Amino acid sequence: MTTTAPHRATETDPLRSVTHFPHWESATAEEILTEALSRWGRRVAIGTAFQAEGMAILDMAVRIDPGVRVFTIDTGRLPAESHHFIDEVRRHYGIEVEVQLPRPGDVEPLVQRFGTDLFRESVDLRLACCRARKVEPLARRLADLDAWITGLRRDQAPSRAGVPKAGIDPHHPGVIKLSPLADWNAHDVASYLTRHAVPRHPLYARGYSSIGCAPCTRPTLLGADTRSGRWWWEDEQPKECGLHWGPDGSLTRHNESTDRKEDLQGTNSDVPIKRS
């Protein structure tokens, strides 16, 4: 297949601007995927860690286009179960999974200076680890895409309450971000997975409700917030890693009464990070 240079979306771009698709907010997940795969073909990809939402989207998308692109980020700290599950997904659907790795030059200085488990030391170091292992690899992967598809749902966390189904990715200008399940709830996802016999990540059976890096994720109690098993040692921090926030560390944090924007500045080789 002949590839062409990515066409970066802008709000005024008549071909790709989501303002051109006002119906997307009322469209079903299948309708969004059908239109996205038709419009962007190999220039749109599903970004997933193979949690329940990502698997529902992947299953839907493969039914629409078996050649759909799927990518994941291997942070280097994933549980063995995630690696095994990636291979199971490959076999089950007969698809390729593009695995994006962090750059050694981003990770090594952090580990050498602050240790392997630097994320326990402070929120800033945890965010620096997430930035090196997740956010930067995502930015590199998105560089050759016009659009990407996520499994975000609005009811997953206060920080996700305003997720649109389609929009210019505020943290990756020129790339359209689609969240076809934005208005689904956990029951909708579970029903879809059961109805279509979709493979499930094995850690759900061990009490996990959200699955990420091994040292930063643990099982949750029944009825607890689904993301409470992430970075559980941090107090009152948003349970986000930056994949859906700014790659430069610009974070939009939400609390019950006000929204405030806080910049965490620093480069991967210039830590600890200072709050401005």
Ligand code: SF4
């Ligand atoms: S989740 Fe933990 S190990 Fe994974 S990138 Fe973030 S801080 Fe690092």
